[in-house]
Amino acid sequence: MTKLMIVEDDEKIRDELRLFFERYGYVVACATQFDHVVDEVLSAKPDILLLDINLPYYDGFYICRSIRKQSKMGIIIVTSRNAEMDELMSMNLGADDFVTKPFNTQILLARVASLAGRVRQDGVQTSVLNYGNFSLDANKMLLICGERSCELSKNEYRIAACLLRERGKIVTREQLMDDLWNNHQFLDDNTLTVNVNRLRRKMSEIHAEPSIQTKRGVGYRL
Structure with a gap:
């Protein structure tokens, strides 16, 4: 914390x-x-x-x-x-x-x-980012909400970290892909969508809030 x-x-x-x-x-x-x-x-x-x-x-x-x-x-x-x-x-x-x-x-x-x-x-x-009712542990690549937790893939973690750093702001799809590219995890547009959906599902499973909002044609926001 x-x-x-x-x-x-x-x-x-x-x-x-x-x-x-x-x-x-x-x-x-x-x-x-x-x-x-x-x-x-x-x-x-x-x-x-x-x-x-x-x-x-x-x-x-x-x-x-x-x-x-x-x-x-x-x-x-x-x-x-x-x-x-x-x-x-x-x-x-x-x-x-x-x-x-x-x-x-x-x-x-x-x-x-x-x-x-x-x-x-x-x-x-600092290895832990906090927002809403959940935390993101960088060392263990875990999403934590109370007593619940789930493991994230490298891509899911990078997307979550980027959204958390810019919490409350719209992060464009281009920004997310640039961030992943800079960290040697290249994603094309379709793969980004898949990873965001997987991350959103994992957040829902442990009841982490606020959830990821889609801004159609622009990007995402926590």
């Missing part, structure tokens, strides 16, 4: 974010004391950090810089400050993304999910 840590001094926002991400299968930790927050975050070893800028004791810029010196965890700045200089400074200090308040929670979820798909913790790529 992807571990998320929230550093936010507004208790209401912090609790809302924690409950929201827990519903989507994330393991969530929250910092509540801010005088030693850098040590607390490094000790917790989250995959992704949601970090406010305006905090007691130390601001988010200092925390971001300090953590980036010691860890490759994903860092998303979530703040009410929306000046271009704040965003530029955040990126220069090592943040991976910048989201302004008030934010759409589904968009924030998509940003976190996208970062989770590529983030490296201590140099090791």
Whole structure:
């Protein structure tokens, strides 16, 4: 499971974010004391950090810089400050993304999910992608939903991973075939359809949701 840590001094926002991400299968930790927050975050070893800028004791810029010196965890700045200089400074200090308040929670979820798909913790790529009520385990090539699981072929796994990375967006058939071609798993158009249908059937068998939607003439979307 992807571990998320929230550093936010507004208790209401912090609790809302924690409950929201827990519903989507994330393991969530929250910092509540801010005088030693850098040590607390490094000790917790989250995959992704949601970090406010305006905090007691130390601001988010200092925390971001300090953590980036010691860890490759994903860092998303979530703040009410929306000046271009704040965003530029955040990126220069090592943040991976910048989201302004008030934010759409589904968009924030998509940003976190996208970062989770590529983030490296201590140099090791995160092996599990989470979405909805299921997970995709890269090491075992398993689709997992609760106590149910099913094995995926290489092609099915690559298609699932591509759709998960772009969750909520339409992925064209051309994008899927390009992704598979780049990974030395060439599919023609008919074979892609067969593999998508097999993946959809396996997801249905273990009750994984959301399901794969077909956008006729365009592609697919989770």
